[in-house]
Amino acid sequence: LDVRYQGEAAAGDALRRxxxxxxxxxxxxxxxxxxxxxxxxxxxxxxxxxxxxxxHLSYFALLGRICGLALYHRETVGVAWSHAFLKAVFGYPLSFDDLASVDPALHQSQRTLLAMPAEDLGAMCLCFEVDGDEAVIYEESSKRRRATELKPGGADEPVTAANVEEYLRLYAQHKLLGAVEPQVAAFRAGLAVFLDGRPFASLRTCCTVQLLLCGEAAIDVDDWERHTRYDPPEYAHSRGVAWFWRAVPAERAQLLFFATGATRPPATGFASLMGYRGAEQRFTVACIGGGATGRLPTASACFNRLYLPEYCCEAHLRAKLRLAL
Structure with missing residues (x-):
């Protein structure tokens, strides 16, 4: 793609960008x-x-073409896309936790079903069907309202302790994708004009896609460190934490996504980092002792929490962290 503006002599990659x-x-x-x-x-x-x-769908297809062309030329578009939207576009399965980025309150409300005793869950008389204004479809012939089944025969399948995780996953998929499936399909079709199956397959994570399309957001590591908590608190002064923060600058974007599920920090800094309850949830580094030096770091992205084993040296920590990411 060669971009030139009428009446201007300038040319080159900067104009394309x-x-x-x-x-x-x-x-x-x-x-x-x-x-x-x-x-x-x-x-x-x-x-x-x-x-x-x-x-409207032609606009989504056009925007998909623009983004596909940007990926082809290794340029950015300067827009941050929802993680759930990118997952849908690139065919990654949507999970229940993806709902939190769109509607944290609804996610937290539905999450209570996981901890509910089987008897109480049964008393709610839920089934694999969504009823309500957002799920209503009008039949042209009779204008009758009908609810949407989350799976074939869902209206006759009760939600139990054994299948509640499946219900929440399908519920989230319906909320995130059901109403916008035509828009997602149009965007995907436009994207595919410039990207065949091979480049699609190489984009293994949505974080990778986001970074390629949007560029790396400015991540202030000093601000991140200032607004981090430690478990236990005295772990803040350990050599492992010092090694960790020396390793962060080189891995900042991937680490942020791994530990928080976000591809960019909050606009007002890490002091405003939120959890899935919509309340402040500071990034926390938790020490994993007990000789767990062979384990990889893990994370609870719902709670912005990184579990860091106590490694024997800085090189070992860097290697394990890179492997986990």
Whole structure:
């Protein structure tokens, strides 16, 4: 792609880069009604047809082409996309926890089902069917309202302690994808014009896609460290923590996603990092002792928590951290 502006002599990659960012910014302008802002980026507006007109899907396809062309040329578009949207576009399975980035309150409310005693869960009389205004479909013949089954025969399958995880996964998929499936499909079709199956397969994580499309957001490691908690608190002064923070700058983007599920820090800094309950949830480094030096670091992204074994040396910590990421 060679970009030149009429009446200007300038040419080169800088103009192409500028065009990608300006074209994308114009299409995702809130006044167009194609996208909505969620906690971790933009996601399709389920009511884009009423906002942008009957040609709304062609806009999603065009934007997909622009993003595909940007990936082809290894340029960025300067827009942060919702993690759930990217997962849907690239065919990664959506999980229940993906709902938290779009509606933290709903995610937390539904999450209580996991800890509910079997008897109480049965008393709720839930089935694999979604009822309510968002799930209503109008049949053209009779204009009757009917609910949506989350799986074939779902209306006749009760939710129990044995299948509640499946129910929550399908519920999240319905909420995240059900109402915007045409928009996602149009965007994907546009993207595929410039990306065949081989590049698609090489983009193994949504974090990779986000970094390639948007570039690495400025991650202030000093601010991150200032607003970190430790478990136990005295672990803050250990040599392992000192080694950890020396390793962070080289792995900051991947580490942020691994430990928090976010591809970019909060706009107001790490003091504003939120958990899935919508309340402040500071990043926490928890010490794993007991001779667990052979284990990899793990994380509870729901709680912005990194579990770091006590390693024997800095080189070992860096190697294990890189392998975990």
């Amino acid at each position: 500028e065009w990608f960012e300006q074209a994308t910014a114009e299409m995702v302008d809130p006044r167009r009604g194609l996208f909505l802002a969620s906690q971790d980026g933009l996601r399709p507006n389920p009511h884009s047809a009423s906002s942008a007109g009957e040609d």
